[in-house]
């Protein structure tokens with residue numbers, strides 16, 4: 080198990096889909112518009128939310144490889160995709176979906192990206208994508224990743240990397256200390272070495288630009304209101320637990336902050352998206 084529960088991924092999916100930057104999505108759509116078919120690899124796919132959010136922007140015929148190291152999430156992804164599609168059919172391990180006018184073939188790979196990155200990108204797809212993944216990874220891993228991407232000349236579309244910014248309403252005296260502790264926890268090792276956390280997008284964009292990519296970035300904040308109270312409560316619970324683990328905030332202060340944040344309110348949680356294409360020399 081990865082520590083990302085299906086319940087948490089389900090809870091965040093509507094906010095994730097609302098938050099994606101639409102201009103960047105349209106730029107990505109325009110890049111592939113002339114093609115009849117695209118192949119896509121989704122790294123750290125979880126329950127398949129990224130496919131459900133991205134397929135509408137890609138040509139009518141698509142093949143996806145969904146990659147995760149959590150076998151239970153891959154099983155859940157298959158079930159969620161069957162529920163989401165208008166029509167579905169299994170051919171061995173391959174799942175064939177129809178959604179609106181899109182024909183989407185989906186394969187699944189249980190693979191650990193710390194060890195099997197090259198394998199999952201072979202043969203090379205037309206597009207590499209990932210949602211809410213890169214803030215978990217280290218700078219050396221991003222260096223390796225961008226080297227692999229660039230060697231194969233692959234475009235990248237990634238959404239929802241956490242950028243360290245949070246604003247909660249109404250304000251609370253512990254907002255600053257809890258956010259600082261949480262952002263420091265975000266840089267702890269999540270399996271790839273010390274995580275880039277809030278710096279993920281800036282580091283990734285810089286590495287891609289250094290390899291000659293045209294890099295487009297946009298912000299994609301979660302804008303949460305009283306209708307998202309379930310997500311806000313779970314998010315606040317996770318933030319308070321992580322902040323406490325750093326020992327930079329006291330138990331009482333974290334508990335006080337969490338009690339306030341479990342009440343319906345408003346929150347803006349910063350993320351960013353990147354669309355990057357290799358430039359011809």
Ligand SMILES: C[S@@+](CC[C@H](N)C(=O)[O-])C[C@H]1O[C@@H](n2cnc3c(N)ncnc32)[C@H](O)[C@@H]1O
Nearest residue numbers: 081123124125128147148149191192193210211
């Ligand atoms: C925050 S979740 C995002 C899931 C999904 N992309 C989404 O947007 O809902 C991060 C995902 O990365 C996966 N993951 C983390 N470390 C991984 C690794 N070393 N290899 C493969 N997958 C990994 C987790 O299992 C999880 O599904």
